[in-house]
Each structure stands twice: as C-alpha cells, then as structure tokens.
Amino acid sequence: MTAGQYIEYIRTIRRYSARTVEIYRGVLEDFFLFCESGDDAAGKAMMDSDGCTPVLTVNMIRSYEVYLMDERKESARTVNLHLSVLSGFCRFLTKGGALPSNPVRLVTRPKQEKRLPAFYREEAMGSYFDGTSHAAGEDELLILEGGGKLAEELYDRRLRRLIVSILYDTGIRRSELIGLNVGSVDFSRRVMSVRGKGDKMREIPLVPSLCEEISLYLRAASSLTGSGNRPDEPLLRTRKGGRLYPVFVDRAIKEELGQEPGITGRKSPHVLRHTIATELLGDGADLNSIKEMLGHSSLAATQVYTHNTIERLQSVYKNAHPRAKNGGKNGH
Secondary structure, eight states, rough: OOOHHHHHHHHTTSOOHHHHHHHHHHHHHHHHHHHTTTTTHHHHHHHGGGGGGGOSSHHHHHHHHHHIIIIIIHHHHHHHHHHHHHHHHHHHHHHHHSSSOOGGGOOOOOEEEEOOOOOOOHHHHHHHHHTTTTHHHHHHHHHHHHHHHHHHHHHHHHHHHHHHHHHHHHHHOOOHTTTTTGGGGEEETTEEEEOOGOOEEEEOOHHHHHHHHHHHHHHHHHHHHOOOOOOOOOBBBOTTSSOHHHHHHEEEEEHTTTTTTTSSSSHHHHHHHHHHHHHHTTOOHHHHHHHHHHTTTHHHHHHTTTHHHHHHHHHHHHHHEEEETGGGEEEE
C-alpha cells in the first residue's frame, strides 16, 4: 500500500475537498523527503513504493516533529496538522494490514493555544447592510438591463453584496457557496439545499429579504451574462456566466467589508460563518440547531462558539453589574 493509494482513497472514498487533498499530499511529500535526507527523487520514489512502511516508526516521526519545530520553525498548529495527516495515513495502512499499529499515537504532540473564533459585531454588519441596500434593490435593475460599463459595475457590486448576504445569513462554507446551483434555492419553501463535506445534504432556512435579494440577482445575472436560470446552472456567476472560484469570493469579501469602518480584523468567508453562529447562540438558539445549520459532524465543533458567548457575558457583567463597577467597591 502506497501514499498515492491513500491520497486516492481520501479523494474518491472519503470525498475530501481538492484543497484538503493537496494539503495531505504536500505533508506526505515533506515527510518522505525528510526521511530521504532531502533527496527529492528518493522521497517521491518512497512515497509511491510499497516499502514506505519501514520509516513509519515512533522515532522517525518524533525526529520529523523536532525538525518541523526547530529547523523549519513551524507553529504548533502546523506541526499538529502534519502529525494528523501522518496518523490518518498510518490508520489506513493499519486497516490494510501493512502496519501492525499506528506509531503516531505514541508521539507527544505540541500544545497550541486555543484560538477563539473571530467574529464581526452585529452593529457593524447591520451598518454594512444598511449602507449597501441600494446595490441589492430593484431600482438599479433598469440601468443594469441597459448594458454597458455601468451595468457591469452594478452587477459586480450586486454580486459581491449577495456573496456577503448568503455567507452571513446561512453560515455556509466558501466551497458550499461556490457549489450552489439555481435549483439549490426553493423560493416557495424559503430553504436552501447545501451539499457539504462528505457529500452530505442539508437544508437551511432563508429569511424573506435574502430570498428577494437572490431573486433580483438572478434577473440581473440573466440580463447581463446572457445565461438562463436553469436549475443546474450556477447560482452565483461571473460576468461571463462561469461559476465562482475561491479567490473571487475572498476578494469580494475583502472589498465589501473593507468599506465598513466598524468591521476590523481579518475579512474572510469563514469569519462570517463564525459571526452568524456566535449571534445565533447569543440570541438563544440551541447548539444542536446551530450544528445542523453549519453542517458540523459533531457537537464538539459547534461548542467552541460558547466561549465567545461567555466572553460577551463577562464584558456585559463588568460594565453593568452593580458589584462589578468600581472594582466591587460600591457598598453592595
């Protein structure tokens, strides 16, 4: 059994995303390159050989861990990623009978700081949507349908705003957004069907305002791109009618949210996902409902948002509770 067979396994059977598959491939290439003392040809040969198992020992993996931390100066997070990939590969070999046990389980992993999910303030997002409402309305459609340079600019602005709206209102992942088709939206039921990790389908409720924004956008897309709105066509599309791609989405988020003074820090699709999860939890939604909406495979992945809620509660407590004011020196 080879590393190449493992990569094919996670791509076709486990259905990992293309980006995840490439990350796994890169980690395994780095490991075998290390085992062959930097000999690129020998490393690639070992990766494609059935004889790769002799190097998968506790001592070799510990040496690789030290190399990552001391020579490459990688963070604990990155080192843990490498060890997780190696552990997955070793489990694959163990199940196939090529290894007696998983050696990575005996390697102590570096501790890493728990980073709380970043999120945007509700007031800042409200300010953004108020300030860009004209880009999503019906008034500009007549200008857009006339064609020309101005129409293209209006279409781009409408598309960028809708990208933010969908990510913020539904909490879906960037890859899930890109994969949406026209048929993914059921306007009569006000739900969106999303294909998540492992090809799992889930339905997410849509607020009326988002349904209206999507409907108006589809009119604009049909007019400007010349494409129809068949169920199998991309929901969100470039000026030429093509499906969006990761860099396009990232740039749209940065451009849109960069205009709002109240939105600081990293501007990314994933922070919008964290934001809606944090707001829903803060407003009383139960964890299981948020888990289903986000498409998490386990409740543990959703529970991280409780930390942000506690931080907000502590902030309110310090500012408003009578015994917390003035360091508690108020006689109560």
